Amino acid sequence: MPPKADINKAGWEQSEFPILCETCLGDNPFIRMSKQEYGRSCGTCARPFTVFRWNPGAGMRFKTTVVCQTCAKVKNVCQTCLLDLEYGLPTQVRDMALGVVNDAPTSDINREYYAQNMEAKLQSGGGAGIKGAGPTRTQSAGKEMLKQLARTDPYYKRNRPNICSFFVKGECTRGDECPFRHEMPASDQKQNIQKSIQDRYHGRDDAVAQRIMTTHAESQGLKPPDDPTITSLFLPLVPATSTEDSIRASVVKSLSSVDPSEIKSIVHVPQSKCAFVNFKQRSVAEAAAYAWSHGLDVDGEQITVRWGRGRKKPAEAAAAAA
Structure with missing residues (x-):
């Protein structure tokens, strides 16, 4: 007789393999992952989900999933970097180019309820997530723009270790044994340039997206x-x-x-x-x-x-x- 389901875990997500982009997965074909069921709460809907952790390659930092698979499928993004799986761009750039509307709640209210509804729609084969808001001609032009901005090859440099904060202050004593990078950050690399998970996921004030859109607008x-x-x-x-x-x-x-x-x-x-x-x-x-x-x-x-x-x-x- 199968064990009774735990009512306290109703709506929690279980998965066997993460949804990842090629960059976050890494160049190692024999990658090993650790799996922890209900290891943390999703960064957007706050539901517990299965967390995966792995090293994408030699000399790289360990990576982990930060949102559940339902939220990743709704926005078609990687569970780790939250970039679009088709174009490798922030959702703010994609949504602005295609003229789509995100109906997901951005506040804490009803986030879990929305995620459960989207999960039910995905399981039943129904559509879920963002809705188109622009005419066909505009969306076609937006897709051409995204093709121009898209990164066609994996960008493994993004998996490098973070910069050592002690080295920046001139206080690191570990030398070559330090697992972090010993280099000075660029002038535009500030601590606040990395926005929260929700800002990246919902496409709100994303610094990376802002730079991409600014560069493209100037080229036009x-x-x-x-x-x-x-x-x-x-x-x-x-x-x-x-x-x-x-x-x-x-x-x-x-x-x-x-x-x-x-x-x-x-x-x-x-x-x-x-x-x-x-x-x-x-x-x-x-x-x-x-x-x-x-x-x-x-x-x-x-x-x-x-x-x-x-x-x-x-x-x-x-x-x-x-």
Whole structure:
């Protein structure tokens, strides 16, 4: 007679092998893993799950799974690095490029309940997780952008040991026996650059994603202007049939993660076939520039986006007139 199920473990997750990307798995084909059932709580849904720990290669640091398999399947990410399994990019970059909406709760309330519902849908073969929010043309352009940014080969350098904090302070006495790296961090490698698990998973203020999107936007001619007061984006050559309402609908649909109230105004100039999208905050304008670096779909046409120009100060305007 089978043993009775423990009611206290209802909803907890058991698994036989982790969901990992090739980089985190390592280059050793004979890898050995330790397995601990209910070893820790999931970093996103807080449910206990089966934890795996392994060494991805000689001279590398030990790695472990940090989220459960249900959460990994919902977002299609690695259980360890939380990067997308198809493109190897942060979820914030992927979701912004494809215009998808994440309906998973980001607060502690209902996280476990949501995860259990998603697990039931996955087991029954139903769809779960993020939902598309952009038209087909926009998603196709976003996929092309992701293909350009994707890393095609494993990046095993990411598995290296962490930098020795004692060496940075000049106090490490272990020398070659120290299991950590003895090198000075780069100027942009700060302790706070590694965000929490939930921020990486849900794509909120991810520093790595921010750098990727900034670099791509600059390569497309969308480098943020030095003037912080510029909060408008210029849409040249909009379709002749476009109206202010249709442009607003396209903007709101493409910025699914942005509150529509952040849009200050949309100015349509039919005679010049152009439009200006003005935002209330510079940060929102920059997020829109990142999302539209591959173009904005307006009434069936892909529109190239550019930053607007700042207004000249009265003194500068008087000097130019003179």
